[in-house]
Amino acid sequence: MSFTLAIVGRPNVGKSTLFNRLVGKRLALVDDQPGVTRDLREGAARLGDLRFTVIDTAGLEEATDDSLQGRMRRLTERAVDMADACLFLIDGRAGVTPVDEVFAELLRRRGTQVILGVNKAEGRVGESGVLEAYGLGLGEPLALSAEHGEGMAELAVMLAPLI
Numbered sequence: 383m384s385f386t387l388a389i390v391g392r393p394n395v396g397k398s399t400l401f402n403r404l405v406g407k408r409l410a411l412v413d414d415q416p417g418v419t420r421d422l423r424e425g426a427a428r429l430g431d432l433r434f435t436v437i438d439t440a441g442l443e444e445a446t447d448d449s450l451q452g453r454m455r456r457l458t459e460r461a462v463d464m465a466d467a468c469l470f471l472i473d474g475r476a477g478v479t480p481v482d483e484v485f486a487e488l489l490r491r492r493g494t495q496v497i498l499g500v501n502k503a504e505g506r507v508g509e510s511g512v513l514e515a516y517g518l519g520l521g522e523p524l525a526l527s528a529e530h531g532e533g534m535a536e537l538a539v540m541l542a543p544l545i
């Protein structure tokens with residue numbers, strides 16, 4: 383069985399952008415549980431020499447504000463249970479939000495292995511977000527730009543010992 387990484391975090395932090403960068407066109411919808419294929423996308427990721435399975439938690443974007451928290455929790459828990467480790471993304475430009483704090487708490491309680499990624503950090507714009515992210519208590523944050531492909535080598539270095 384291949385190592386599985388779940389990309390989790392609130393809507394709009396760049397999960398799908400990173401998923402698409404890791405998977406390219408090798409997208410596969412493999413889970414046959416009803417509802418899962420729509421909400422969790424699974425693909426074959428390639429990062430340098432590393433090969434692994436990656437899960438994108440989609441399906442949050444259509445949720446209303448009222449239903450978002452519960453839906454995020456359920457989907458994220460499901461993704462975490464399917465995965466060997468999580469890449470928890472925050473938006474380095476927005477900084478740490480209260481919803482990010484909810485996710486951090488969920489992941490801490492779950493006791494899952496977490497890599498903390500501060501996305502949208504291209505061109506040093508996300509640096510204050512990186513500093514704030516230390517406060518989440520999930521270890522050293524990794525500055526990333528899913529859109530521009532920055533931080534991918536550093537991500538590979540963090541993943542390599544886990545795979």
Ligand code: GDP
Nearest residue numbers: 393394395396397398399501502527528529530
């Ligand atoms: P998701 O809701 O977490 O899946 O986020 P998306 O991948 O859909 O991205 C949300 C928005 O953030 C889109 O407009 C992306 O183009 C943008 N975005 C994603 N990654 C980056 C990045 O590294 N830098 C910047 N500046 N924008 C990004």
Ligand code: MG
Nearest residue numbers: 397398439440
């Ligand atoms: Mg998405």
